[in-house]
Amino acid sequence: MARLFHVPLSPFCRKVRLSLAEKKIEVELVEERYWEADPDFLRRNPAAKVPVLRLDGIMMSESAAICEYIEETRPDPSLMPKGAEQRLEVRRLVGWFDDKFHNEVTSKLLYERVNKKVMGQGFPDSRNVKDGAKAIKYHLDYMTWLLDHRRWLAGDVMTLADFAAAAHLSALDYISDVDWNRSEVVKDWYAKIKSRPAFRSILADQVPGFPPPKHYNDLDF
Amino acid sequence: MARLFHVPLSPFCRKVRLSLAEKKIEVELVEERYWEADPDFLRRNPAAKVPVLRLDGIMMSESAAICEYIEETRPDPSLMPKGAEQRLEVRRLVGWFDDKFHNEVTSKLLYERVNKKVMGQGFPDSRNVKDGAKAIKYHLDYMTWLLDHRRWLAGDVMTLADFAAAAHLSALDYISDVDWNRSEVVKDWYAKIKSRPAFRSILADQVPGFPPPKHYNDLDF
Numbered sequence: 001m002a003r004l005f006h007v008p009l010s011p012f013c014r015k016v017r018l019s020l021a022e023k024k025i026e027v028e029l030v031e032e033r034y035w036e037a038d039p040d041f042l043r044r045n046p047a048a049k050v051p052v053l054r055l056d057g058i059m060m061s062e063s064a065a066i067c068e069y070i071e072e073t074r075p076d077p078s079l080m081p082k083g084a085e086q087r088l089e090v091r092r093l094v095g096w097f098d099d100k101f102h103n104e105v106t107s108k109l110l111y112e113r114v115n116k117k118v119m120g121q122g123f124p125d126s127r128n129v130k131d132g133a134k135a136i137k138y139h140l141d142y143m144t145w146l147l148d149h150r151r152w153l154a155g156d157v158m159t160l161a162d163f164a165a166a167a168h169l170s171a172l173d174y175i176s177d178v179d180w181n182r183s184e185v186v187k188d189w190y191a192k193i194k195s196r197p198a199f200r201s202i203l204a205d206q207v208p209g210f211p212p213p214k215h216y217n218d219l220d221f
Numbered sequence: 222m223a224r225l226f227h228v229p230l231s232p233f234c235r236k237v238r239l240s241l242a243e244k245k246i247e248v249e250l251v252e253e254r255y256w257e258a259d260p261d262f263l264r265r266n267p268a269a270k271v272p273v274l275r276l277d278g279i280m281m282s283e284s285a286a287i288c289e290y291i292e293e294t295r296p297d298p299s300l301m302p303k304g305a306e307q308r309l310e311v312r313r314l315v316g317w318f319d320d321k322f323h324n325e326v327t328s329k330l331l332y333e334r335v336n337k338k339v340m341g342q343g344f345p346d347s348r349n350v351k352d353g354a355k356a357i358k359y360h361l362d363y364m365t366w367l368l369d370h371r372r373w374l375a376g377d378v379m380t381l382a383d384f385a386a387a388a389h390l391s392a393l394d395y396i397s398d399v400d401w402n403r404s405e406v407v408k409d410w411y412a413k414i415k416s417r418p419a420f421r422s423i424l425a426d427q428v429p430g431f432p433p434p435k436h437y438n439d440l441d442f
């Protein structure tokens with residue numbers, strides 16, 4: 001069986017978990033305290049990051065590379081459209097969330113509030129938290145603009161771009177950092193994603209010391 | 222003709238320039254002071270980052286997405302192997318350089334020494350410079366380990382992984398931050414890449430206020 005070394009709230013791990021689940025690839029989840037740089041883990045991935053996926057006898061790292069591999073070897077159901085221009089848009093948005101959104105929002109809210117505590121690195125930096133809370137509004141507005149024009153983030157079909165975005169937002173929702181009242185279309189989009197069977201494992205996550213809010217796994221939030 | 226909005230020393234822009242040149246796609250280079258957030262530029266890319274490429278009538282952003290698009294629409298000469306496992310390795314290494322190497326080295330050396338001055342953000346933080354100078358040694362050693370086992374970084378053929386790595390190293394070499402004496406195999410690898418016609422435009426770059434060292438465009442460095 002596939003095995004994923006992960007951290008429950010990591011958006012990069014969640015993106016991989018969503019891809020695997022959507023394609024019905026069973027996976028054993030192994031929590032990895034990657035920041036402790038255990039030699040066994042470093043052998044699996046010298047970059048010392050999660051996710052690391054063992055699949056088809058290969059030890060894989062880098063979530064973007066992993067998701068492309070899964071898509072190439074298990075194209076059905078597809079998370080990538082066929083046309084080059086549409087694929088460009090999917091990858092642009094995956095980059096948007098995993099780079100820009102990650103730097104401006106996820107790292108400033110989730111990492112300050114949760115990772116620092118879990119890793120024993122002290123208290124949240126309130127300036128970062130403030131910046132992240134401000135930046136997420138801009139990102140929700142950008143998503144609103146996209147979803148006003150499209151059924152899904154990258155076009156008319158659900159793609160990896162939706163999973164990348166949902167991976168970040170679901171992790172932030174776990175700590176109540178998403179204001180779902182800001183945008184009706186974003187909320188509707190998230191409700192659609194959230195109700196997919198692929199999302200179940202993510203909604204069942206529990207991080208010791210950080211109980212999720214009631215609405216987190218409520219499909220009718 | 223294709224048009225690339227870029228910054229000369231940006232490794233992400235250089236990776237795209239190398240891909241375009243290797244595939245003999247002519248491109249007009251337009252320098253973009255993206256940090257000034259000109260409204261015209263923001264319309265081209267709301268992420269306010271370079272590179273932005275206009276090709277096939279499409280305005281493209283995110284260097285990883287752009288390079289995949291170029292590869293899909295101009296597969297010859299190829300910068301991606303055919304097999305899924307080999308493609309995984311190429312993308313893993315592109316991620317290694319564009320994420321890990323970028324965070325640990327490029328941002329600490331190049332951005333401190335050059336970008337800060339160009340953007341009027343003051344002097345280099347000596348702690349960052351020290352950390353970057355330390356980290357690049359570890360990365361050169363990792364490249365040595367790879368190249369002891371392989372002709373090119375991701376395997377037996379030259380790929381996008383080599384261009385991603387060369388894009389970062391060439392930008393750092395412009396400010397003399399690469400110790401080529403540390404590893405014979407890395408130096409040989411760079412000499413091979415450097416002598417490709419695709420590299421010419423990169424070796425001709427000039428940044429006002431930062432003249433390149435003599436060895437920078439010397440093929441026999």
